[in-house]
Amino acid sequence: MMDLHSEELLEQYRSLLPVYTKMAEEIPAKLKEYFDEAGLVVAALEHRVKTESSLAGKLALKGGKYKDIFDITDLVGLRVITFYIDDVDKVASVLERLFVIDWANSVDKRKAHETDSFGYLSLHYICSIPETAYSDPDYPELNKIRFEVQMRTVLQHAWANMNHDTGYKSGVEIPKVYLRNLSRLAGMLELVDDEFSRIRRELADYRRQVQNLVASGDLSEVQLDGDSFRSYLSIRPFDRLMRRIASINQAEIQEVDLSKFLPLFQAMRFKTLGDIDAMVKEYSEAAYQIACFQIGLTDLDILSSSVAPQNLCTAFILKNGGGRMGLKLMLDELNGPSEVNEAMADYLVEQSKDLPFMNQ
Amino acid sequence: MEVKIQKQENGVIAELIGRLDTPASQEVAPAFDSLKEDAAGTIILDCTQLSYISSSGLRLFLSTRKAAGEKGGKVIVKGISNDIRTVFMMTGFLNLFEIQ
Known part of the structure; x- marks a missing residue:
């Protein structure tokens, strides 16, 4: 009541x-x-x-x-x-x-x-x-x-x-035995909670370190992985080459996500961002020569921003003896496995063989 | 240049017949626009009888892809000849589409 x-x-x-x-x-x-x-x-x-x-x-x-x-x-x-x-x-x-x-x-x-x-x-x-x-x-x-x-x-x-x-x-x-088991579980979950937070803090620290190294240009110290590659792309490493390629036909550049190049760079055994950066420095001229040969005699005036890294990889593979097989693997990685990639690889080998960079 | 559009259960097939050069691209642009009604599903661009593609044609492909991307659909490019595949590769378009 x-x-x-x-x-x-x-x-x-x-x-x-x-x-x-x-x-x-x-x-x-x-x-x-x-x-x-x-x-x-x-x-x-x-x-x-x-x-x-x-x-x-x-x-x-x-x-x-x-x-x-x-x-x-x-x-x-x-x-x-x-x-x-x-x-x-x-x-x-x-x-x-x-x-x-x-x-x-x-x-x-x-x-x-x-x-x-x-x-x-x-x-x-x-x-x-x-x-x-x-x-x-x-x-x-x-x-x-x-x-x-x-x-x-x-x-x-x-x-x-x-x-x-x-x-x-x-x-x-x-x-009491059940109460003790519940307390034990509480202790364990407390540890797990602390671990989750620690991992998050360490990951955040790692990302900051990578961003700082990328910003300072100290790329040879940065291991190539998903996080570091994202940071690297944020400094737009292929832009200069891409603009040069686009200028061949005054082409419009269609920006696309370049993160799909990460598995390709890893397959090319690049270990650090410094390896990619070295490729950009060493093979930009060759990549430009490939683009000139491919689109110079066409009226194609729209290009995806992936042309620059794609041509860099083509030049790197050809200059390092990867040949037709290496190019097929590149195309498989970028466009998905296909029998037609062999014909495309043949085409790339054939058209590149007389370019100046292949004979230097 | 002719575009034959056929509705399907989960999207649409557009059969592209002829040369997709600049004048033809202007001519078939309304047909490509109509494909966007099905952008939430699968848009198949059947290129089996497409003999040539210019930058204007690539732009039509790209705007179709953009519409599909915005609505959660996808574009499949089917039956491209080696010459057109080469154009797609040179322009970096090859990995923008699912090619069958």
Whole structure:
């Protein structure tokens, strides 16, 4: 049987339900905007309004604790689930910027553990919307209602859900061995979370190093891989040659993605960006000669930007004894395997044999 | 120059017959534009009876590819002769299309 005070609180809840619903729908949308602005990718952004039956249950247990409905801070609840543990703090800083944080009631469960215990890790903020940021005359209570935001990683979330299903609030005492196993799992997931963050940091460091080396021109130090090649392409290493080739017929250059040349360069046993750069320096004239021969007597005035690296590779392969087979492999790599590539390779060998670069 | 268009279940086939030189490209440009209606599917450019392609013709191929790229479709170039394949290679167009 519910007491009179709890009945009053439930009545207040019912009258404020439209405000809670509005908040639960609009706050996540606003948060998403801010996360996007901060370049923060989260795994999930959940929201819910406490149901009347759940509130009734809570009031039955501790209704006397609340003077009025505004003392209950979890009627609107949000949960932000991040991929990385570092991002939990970033999410928190976005909240601190947007909302008034009720520090007295906010909890950092991550700090609540003793040095020898493992378990629930999550950051809970109790927030409210400052009038300076947003107010609505139709919903004057909006700025008075506090709401809870839980922030945790995907792994913390998984553990919390498992723990919840297994024992928490079940009313049945769990044997210690299972509790110990759950704690063990929490410890392991904490390690995994740290590892994911460490790998991300190291990868970001590596990318910065590569970008710096590419920018400084120290290319022989940079291993050739997907990241480094992307950075290399950003300095547009084939542009000069491409413009020279285009000038043969005053052709329009159609920019295309050159990342498909990476597997070809790797097949050509290039180990560093310096190897590609050396090819550009050494074979640009030869690549230009090939282009002159191929398009000089035509009226073709549209070229893809892949012509420059394609002709560089052609010249490199021919000058390094790769011959017809090498050219066929190049065409297979660039255009997909095809029997016709043999005929194309023959054509390239035949037309290049009398060019000056082949006889120097 | 003639373009025969035939709708298919998931796209369209355009049979290109003749020489796709500059005047012909202007002539068949509306036919190429109509192919863009099917840009979300597969556009097959059947070049079995295409004997020549100029820069203007390449531009038509390219704009078809762009439309397909924007709508999540694709362009397949089918049956090109060795001469046209050589033009595609020299201009760097060969790896822009799926060639069959």
